[in-house]
Structures are given as structure tokens and as C-alpha cells.
Amino acid sequence: MDTFDINYNTSKNYWSNTPASLDGMLGGFAKLTIPDIKESNVFLKNLFKMKNGPSNLRALDCGAGIGRISKQLLTKHFTYVDLLEQDKKFVEKAQIILQGTNVVNFYCASLQDFSPNNNIKYDVIWIQWVLGYITNEDLIKFLKKCCMLLNKNGVIVIKENISSSEEGDVDAIDSSVTRSIDSFCNIYQEANLKCITRKTQQNFPKGMYKVETFALQPIIK
Ligand SMILES: C[S@@+](CC[C@H](N)C(=O)[O-])C[C@H]1O[C@@H](n2cnc3c(N)ncnc32)[C@H](O)[C@@H]1O
Incomplete structure (x- = not known):
């Protein structure tokens, strides 16, 4: 299914050389955080209102970086938040930024290697x-793992850049791919x-x- 190469060492190195800051997280576009969080906030509120929508006990922030989304969005809506990020320096920064908040567990692991060791559900x-940093095969496995971690009516939210080209756009510098809508749907x-x-996303x-x-x-069969 993959038509592109993703090299996990290349992306790991790229992120280990990236500053633990908002600009680092957003490729120099820290200012995007305001419209991003504003619309995510509305999206989440609408999810809670849906019939069979999720509860608001616990959320997991995946590929969380320094905890931008946990801090500005998830801690405001959930009783408990956990964070998953592969870069140690980002996790350490997130622990400082999120000190005294309701973020409970900080998992330092990649999405493809993440294996939760307790019975927590989200x-x-x-x-x-x-998600641009993991292969289609690992992404499918990761999503299946996420399904096992969901509470009743739990929801996986994916917010990603979308390529207008069917085969996606590959970036050799950080070894990532930007997928098309069809690719995500498949x-x-x-x-x-x-x-x-x-x-x-608007604005x-x-x-x-x-x-x-x-x-x-x-999908429940
Ligand atoms: C563009 S930043 C986004 C951070 C955060 N999601 C946000 O929106 O502020 C990408 C993050 O994904 C992390 N990352 C890259 N590949 C990863 C992987 N395979 N598993 C877990 N995290 C990964 C990077 O270390 C970095 O913190």
C-alpha cells in the first residue's frame, strides 16, 4: 500500500534537532496555534453534543511534542489527560509546561512502538x-491499537495536513508524507x-x- 519511503531514523534526528518551542512544533508558524485551537475547541464541543458522542473523562494526546494541544485544549475539557511523544527532550519540556495540571502520564515512545502497560481507556x-511520520502499515496497526484503548462511545480525532495530489507529497528533509483525503479514507x-x-480548518x-x-x-460488526 505504501508508495513512499519513510525513514524513522531521519525523522527522529530531525525532531531531536528541533527546538522545544511552539515555533519548533509548528515549523516556524507558532501563530497558527490560535486559529488551530479555536476550531479544535468547537470541534470537540460538538463531539460531546453528538448522540453516542464521547464522555469527557480521559484523553490521550499522540505525537504531543511539548504538549501544546494538551495545555491549550485537552486539559480544559477532560478530567485526565495522558501524553505520548517519542522525543525525550519534548517530553521533558511538556512535563515542565504541564506541571500542576491534570496531565497524568507522560509516555516517551513512538506511535509505532507504543504499548500501553495498564488498563487505562480513553x-x-x-x-x-x-501521522506523516509513520508508514501506512504502522498507521493501520496503531489505529487498531487505539480502537482497543477506547471507552464506549470513544472517538479517535485525527487532524492532519492534506495533499491535493493523490500519491501524496514526500518531504525528504524530515522524512514525512502528506497524504491525500483518499489515502486517509483507505x-x-x-x-x-x-x-x-x-x-x-478555516482561517x-x-x-x-x-x-x-x-x-x-x-465499526462494530
Ligand atoms: C509537527 S510536531 C506536532 C506536535 C503536536 N502534535 C502539536 O500539534 O503541537 C510533530 C511531533 O510528532 C513527533 N513525532 C514524530 N514522529 C513520531 C512518531 N513516530 N511517534 C511519536 N511521535 C512522533 C515529533 O517528535 C513532534 O513532537
Whole structure:
């Protein structure tokens, strides 16, 4: 299924040389955080209002970096938040930034190697601006793992850049891919997920990738 190469060492090195700051997280576009969080906030509130929508006990922030989304969004909506990030320096920064908040567990692991070692379940698993760094095969496995971690009515939220080219755009510098909508939809199908709602980000500067937020739930057979 993969038509591109992703090298995990290259992306790991790229991120280990990136500053633990908002600009570092957002490729020099720290200012995107305001419209990003504003629309995610509305998206999440609408999810809570949905019939069979998620509860608000516990969320997992995946590829969390320094905890930008945990700090500005998830801690405001959930009783408990856990964070998953592969870069040690980012996790350490997140621990400082999120000290005294309701973030409980800081997991330092990659998405592809993450194996939760307890029985914690999540109402929302938030995955943003990280999936370009894992292969289709590992992404499908990761999403299947996420399904096992969901509470009843739990939702996986994916917010990612979208390529207008069917085959996606590869960036050799950080070894990432920007996928097309169809590519995401095929992956969801493979992972046995259905999209219950989605929204295109508004109010980003011109010339940026389209950004789509998907809310996904396991298909119960
Ligand atoms: C563009 S930043 C986004 C951070 C955060 N999601 C946000 O929106 O502020 C990408 C993050 O994904 C992390 N990352 C990259 N590949 C990863 C992987 N395979 N598993 C877990 N985290 C990864 C990077 O270390 C970095 O913190």
C-alpha cells in the first residue's frame, strides 16, 4: 500500500534537532496555534453534543511534542489527560509546561512502538500533525491499537495536513508524507474505522496545506 519511503531514523534526528518551542512544533508558524485551537475547541464541543458522542473523562494526546494541544485544549475539557511523544527532550519540556495540571502520564515512545502497560481507556485519542511520520502499515496497526484503548462511545480525532495530489507529497528533509483525503479514507477502512464527522480548518494563512479534522469510531460488526 505504501508508495513512499519513510525513514524513522531521519525523522527522529530531525525532531531531536528541533527546538522545544511552539515555533519548533509548528515549523516556524507558532501563530497558527490560535486559529488551530479555536476550531479544535468547537470541534470537540460538538463531539460531546453528538448522540453516542464521547464522555469527557480521559484523553490521550499522540505525537504531543511539548504538549501544546494538551495545555491549550485537552486539559480544559477532560478530567485526565495522558501524553505520548517519542522525543525525550519534548517530553521533558511538556512535563515542565504541564506541571500542576491534570496531565497524568507522560509516555516517551513512538506511535509505532507504543504499548500501553495498564488498563487505562480513553474517551478521545487526539492525533495531530504526526501521522506523516509513520508508514501506512504502522498507521493501520496503531489505529487498531487505539480502537482497543477506547471507552464506549470513544472517538479517535485525527487532524492532519492534506495533499491535493493523490500519491501524496514526500518531504525528504524530515522524512514525512502528506497524504491525500483518499489515502486517509483507505487507511480508516483498513483499520475498521468509520468517520462520524469531519471539518476543514478555516482561517489559516493562504498558501498552507488544507487541514482536515476527522472524528472516527470503530465499526462494530
Ligand atoms: C509537527 S510536531 C506536532 C506536535 C503536536 N502534535 C502539536 O500539534 O503541537 C510533530 C511531533 O510528532 C513527533 N513525532 C514524530 N514522529 C513520531 C512518531 N513516530 N511517534 C511519536 N511521535 C512522533 C515529533 O517528535 C513532534 O513532537
